Structure formats: structure tokens, C-alpha cells
Amino acid sequence: MRLESRKLKVAFATLGCRMNQFETSALEDQFSLKGYDITDFESVADIYIVNTCTVTNDADRTSRKTLRQAKRxxxxAIVVATGCYAQVSPQELAKIPEIDLVIGNSHKTAVLEIVENYINEKFENKVFIDNIFRENDFKTFFISTFYEGSRPILKxxxxxxxxxxxxxxxxxRGKVRSAKIQDIVNxxxxxxxxxxxxIVLxxxxxxxxxxxxxxxxxxxxLKQLVNVEGLYRIRLSSMGINELDDYLIDFLTTQEKIAPHFHLSIQSADDRVLKDMKRNYSVKQYVEKVEKILKNRPDTAIGTDIITGFPTxxxxxFKNTVKNVEEIPFAYIHVFTYSMRDNTSAVKFGDRVSPQVKKERTKILREIGERxxxxxxxxxxxxxxxxxxxTEKEDYKIGLTGNYIHAKIKTDQPLNSIVKSKLTKVGYEREDNLATIGDSYADTN
Structure with a gap:
């Protein structure tokens, strides 16, 4: 397929997690540096690249819908499916006539090269995917940086x-690959x-x-990063409690540069369900970790993820989960509805909980999370x-505390400034049906 020699327009759509957001940002940079025009996904483009998600059946449907919309x-245009759905179910996507290329996560860094070869008719392949568990794949992992307002987020x-x-x-996504410590410090x-x-890690x-x-x-x-001169705060993304030993907890809760905000996914607050989920901890063990964190640093915000409607x-x-969630001092809760996925071991349980029951349980836990x-x-x-x-808005700015309180502040201070304020009002707003941003206000001193 040959396109005109004029400057080509490329549009990106990102579905799913922050990982995809970071990787889309990196792809946009690659295409931009090569001379392509980056345009809005809703406009007419020559190339559409959809960074897909496959965490739920709904995510799959949204990915397919977005890809078809691009071709319409x-x-x-050349329509490209990349990301997790493309990695896990490439042949399913390849059957969709509106999709020209399917590029899995195993080839995501080569999207630009593959697209250009396709434009120049150097091959007729449609699917590009390798088994990401092969021993020789991804030996080196490079840091990528994504900017969220005035905060760089380092993957x-x-x-x-x-x-x-x-x-x-x-x-x-494959097995664990990590960047070199010195590269991150630099x-x-x-x-x-x-x-x-x-800096968010x-x-x-x-x-x-x-x-x-x-x-x-x-x-x-972290021992190296807290010694970086001029660094005000380090924030950590979601972590599992199985890796949080006493040494790490003591360090996290005694270093002023580390934000007192930890997202620790519990997924269920019932021991039998946790065992069936293969989470390898009990509710009691989870609570002990949280209590140790809060004992060392009482102002800490503990966030979590919970799945409702798991087959068992x-x-x-569910009543156990509700009871325990009420007792655990969460600062916020993200609630997700279970969706059976092929290739996961939970498939053996079937999908026993009805959609209506899942919906009701999700509603109950989200209301608890809001409160x-x-x-x-x-x-x-x-x-x-x-x-x-x-963040800067027209009439106010949004400030963020170490313990993850967002507040609307009227101040003349620019982005990336530290402002001392009093929190004067709290409320609640929904964003994308998740408990994410507080409708809070603060007055400058």
C-alpha cells in the first residue's frame, strides 16, 4: 500500500492503563521525530494507531469499536492495532477487515518501522507477534517518561x-524486566x-x-533516589504486599521524600476468594502491612483495587469483603467487575456470578469507596x-499533597510550585466511574 509522499497524518487512541499511555506517548515522539503530523483521533488521518486493552471483555469490545471507527x-487509512489485546488475541483482530496491521507488545517498539515497511509494500504480513516469554526477549528494558501536568512519570x-x-x-506484558538503577538515577x-x-515511579x-x-x-x-539533591518528592505507583517486607516498609515510612501514599491492591477481602485468586496472602496479612505503615506514618493514604463477582x-x-473493607482505613477504592479471560487459570471456575449481582456488588463497594x-x-x-x-485551570489551580489529596486552589503561583494552604472543604466527584479526584478546596495562607 503506497500513500502519497506528502507529510502523513497519524492519530493515536489509547485504551486501558497508564502503561499504554506512556507507550503511546513514546510512539507519538517517534513518529513526530520522523516527520509525521500527529493529529487528533477524531479527525481524518492517514494512519490510525490504537493501543488496545484486554483486561476485560468490555475492554476488548471498546478496542474493536475504536478500530472500526478509525476505518470509517x-x-x-492504515489502521493499526497494538497493545495487550493485539498481543493476547492477534488472530481474532486479524480477522477484522477494517484492521490492516496487528502489532503485539512484543513488537511495540518497532511499530514505526513496521508501518513504514507496510506503506512501502515491503511485505504483506498482517500480524507481528512473538511469544514474550521467550528467554531472549526483552533482555534490556529502557526507561520511558510520560508527563502528567507538572509531574514526570517514569516507567x-x-x-x-x-x-x-x-x-x-x-x-x-510478559515477565518482569527492569531498567538499570543508574539509568533511573541519571x-x-x-x-x-x-x-x-x-517524580512518579x-x-x-x-x-x-x-x-x-x-x-x-x-x-x-529508592536509597539512591532519596539522595538526589533538589528532589522534593517521590511517588510510587501500585505495589503488591507480598514484596513489602519490614525493611522496605520502614524505609518507605521514614523518608520524607517518599510520598505517604501507597496503592496496595487487595482484590478481595475474603480469604477463600483470595486463595482462589492465587494472591498468596490473607486479609489478616494485608491488614498487618497497612497497620505497620499507618503506625509509622499516620497521615498516609492507602488506596486499593477490588474485583467484584469473581466466580467463587x-x-x-462478598459480605466478608464488605465487612473488612469497612474496617480497613482506605483513602480511596477502585472497584472493577470481574470478566472471565481465556488463558487465565480462573477460567476453570466458569462465570458463576450473574451480571446483575456483579453490578449491584460493584455499586455497593463504590459507594463505600466514595464515603x-x-x-x-x-x-x-x-x-x-x-x-x-x-494543573492550571481558568479560575483556579489544582494542587496535590503527598498523601494524594487533590484540591482546587486560587493562587498566582505557577505550575510545579509548592503552596502552603489549609484544606477548607471536601466533596466528591466521579471521573470515568472510578473514585479518582476529590472535589476539595484549599485557601492559601
């Missing part, structure tokens, strides 16, 4: 070794020199950082707090 927007790790029974991600120093104050399973190269683990990385979650199990979010922020009403200005 411009029937002569320093990829993949997961846990293989929870419900999760397709290890099949889509990138953080570079960003701090540019004036950034908060993220990965598919950040707490498994270093499980591949063995040159050092998350604790070793009967009424008793807990408000209750957590109410504890800080009237208190002096430090906010990092991360």
Missing part, C-alpha cells in the same frame, strides 16, 4: 511474575535539573522491580498542608 473515518519496570488466576496481564537528576519537583508491578537483573531491588533504587465470590464471601474518600480528607480540614501545583 478514512477508508483509505522503570515492565511485566509481572505473579500469575494471579484472574489476570491476563502477564500473558500480555534520568531523575536530569528532570530535577529541569525544575521538576515530584511506575511499572506493571513496581514492587517486583529488579527481580530480573538482580543488580538491586526497589529498596536499593458467593454471598458469604471513605470523603472521610479520609475530612481528617485534614483546617490543617496546614503543602500542595504541589500540578
Amino acid at each position: 473515518r478514512n477508508p483509505n 522503570v519496570q515492565e511485566g509481572c511474575n505473579s500469575f494471579c488466576s484472574f489476570c491476563i496481564i502477564p500473558f500480555a 534520568q531523575v537528576k536530569f528532570l530535577v535539573d529541569k525544575g521538576y519537583k515530584e 511506575t511499572g506493571t508491578q513496581l514492587s517486583q522491580f529488579g527481580y530480573d537483573h538482580k543488580e538491586g531491588y526497589l529498596l536499593d533504587l 465470590e458467593d454471598e458469604t464471601a 471513605k474518600s470523603i472521610d479520609f480528607r475530612k481528617k485534614f480540614l483546617g490543617k496546614d498542608m503543602e500542595f504541589l501545583i500540578i
Whole structure:
């Protein structure tokens, strides 16, 4: 397929997790540096690239719908499916006539090269995918940086070794690969020199950082980062409690530069369901980790993920989850509805919970999460707090505390400034049906 020699327009759509957002950003940079025009996905483009998600059946449907919409927007465009759905179910996508190329995560760094070869008619292949568990794949992992407002987010790790029974991600992302510690330290120093104050470290399973190269683990990385001169705050993305030993917890809760905000996914608060999920911990063990964190640093925000409607979650199990979730001092909760995925071991259980029951359970837990979010922020009403200005709006700015309280602030201070304010009001807003951003206000001193 040959396109005109004019400057080609490329449009991207990103579905799913932050990992995809980071990788789309990197792809946009690659295409832009090569001379392509990056345009909005809703406009007419020559090439459409959809970074797909496959975490649920709904994610699959949304991915297919988005890909088909692209071809309808411009029937002569090249439509590319990449990402996790493309990795896990490439032949399923290849059967869709609107899709020209299917490029799995195993080839995501080569998307530009593959697209250009396709344009120049150097091959007729449609699917590009390798088994991402091959021993020789991804020996080297490179840091990627994504900017969210005034905060650089560093993807320093990829993949997961846990293989929870419900999760397709290890099949889509592969085993753990980590960036080199010195490379991360150098990138953080570079960003701090540019004036950034908060650095967010993220990965598919950040707490498994270093499980591949063995040159050092998350604790070793953090010990070096807290010594970076001029760095104000380090924030960590989602972690598993199985990797949080006493040494790591003590360090996380005694270093002022590490944000007192930890997202620790529990997934269920019933021991039998946790066992069936292959989470390898009990509710009691989870609570003990949380209690140790809060004992050392009481103002810490603990966030979590919970799945409703897992096949073995009967009424008793759900009641246990509700009871335990009420008692655990969560600052916020993200609730997801179970979706059976091929290739996961949970398939053997079938899909026993009806859609209506799943919907009702999700509603119950989300309401609990909303209340807990408000209750957590109410504890800080009237208190002096430090906010990092991360977003500018027309009439106000949004500041973020170390313990993940977002607040609307009227201030003349620019992005990336530290503003001392009092929290004066808390409320709640929904965003994408998840408990994400607080409708809170703060007054500058």
C-alpha cells in the first residue's frame, strides 16, 4: 500500500492503563521525530494507531469499536492495532477487515518501522507477534517518561511474575524486566535539573522491580533516589504486599521524600476468594502491612483495587469483603467487575456470578469507596498542608499533597510550585466511574 509522499497524518487512541499511555506517548515522539503530523483521533488521518486493552471483555469490545471507527473515518487509512489485546488475541483482530496491521507488545517498539515497511509494500504480513516469554526477549528494558501536568512519570519496570488466576496481564506484558538503577538515577537528576519537583515511579508491578537483573531491588533504587539533591518528592505507583517486607516498609515510612501514599491492591477481602485468586496472602496479612505503615506514618493514604463477582465470590464471601473493607482505613477504592479471560487459570471456575449481582456488588463497594474518600480528607480540614501545583485551570489551580489529596486552589503561583494552604472543604466527584479526584478546596495562607 503506497500513500502519497506528502507529510502523513497519524492519530493515536489509547485504551486501558497508564502503561499504554506512556507507550503511546513514546510512539507519538517517534513518529513526530520522523516527520509525521500527529493529529487528533477524531479527525481524518492517514494512519490510525490504537493501543488496545484486554483486561476485560468490555475492554476488548471498546478496542474493536475504536478500530472500526478509525476505518470509517478514512477508508483509505492504515489502521493499526497494538497493545495487550493485539498481543493476547492477534488472530481474532486479524480477522477484522477494517484492521490492516496487528502489532503485539512484543513488537511495540518497532511499530514505526513496521508501518513504514507496510506503506512501502515491503511485505504483506498482517500480524507481528512473538511469544514474550521467550528467554531472549526483552533482555534490556529502557526507561520511558510520560508527563502528567507538572509531574514526570517514569516507567522503570515492565511485566509481572505473579500469575494471579484472574489476570491476563502477564500473558500480555510478559515477565518482569527492569531498567538499570543508574539509568533511573541519571534520568531523575536530569528532570530535577529541569525544575521538576515530584517524580512518579511506575511499572506493571513496581514492587517486583529488579527481580530480573538482580543488580538491586526497589529498596536499593529508592536509597539512591532519596539522595538526589533538589528532589522534593517521590511517588510510587501500585505495589503488591507480598514484596513489602519490614525493611522496605520502614524505609518507605521514614523518608520524607517518599510520598505517604501507597496503592496496595487487595482484590478481595475474603480469604477463600483470595486463595482462589492465587494472591498468596490473607486479609489478616494485608491488614498487618497497612497497620505497620499507618503506625509509622499516620497521615498516609492507602488506596486499593477490588474485583467484584469473581466466580467463587458467593454471598458469604462478598459480605466478608464488605465487612473488612469497612474496617480497613482506605483513602480511596477502585472497584472493577470481574470478566472471565481465556488463558487465565480462573477460567476453570466458569462465570458463576450473574451480571446483575456483579453490578449491584460493584455499586455497593463504590459507594463505600466514595464515603471513605470523603472521610479520609475530612481528617485534614483546617490543617496546614503543602500542595504541589500540578494543573492550571481558568479560575483556579489544582494542587496535590503527598498523601494524594487533590484540591482546587486560587493562587498566582505557577505550575510545579509548592503552596502552603489549609484544606477548607471536601466533596466528591466521579471521573470515568472510578473514585479518582476529590472535589476539595484549599485557601492559601
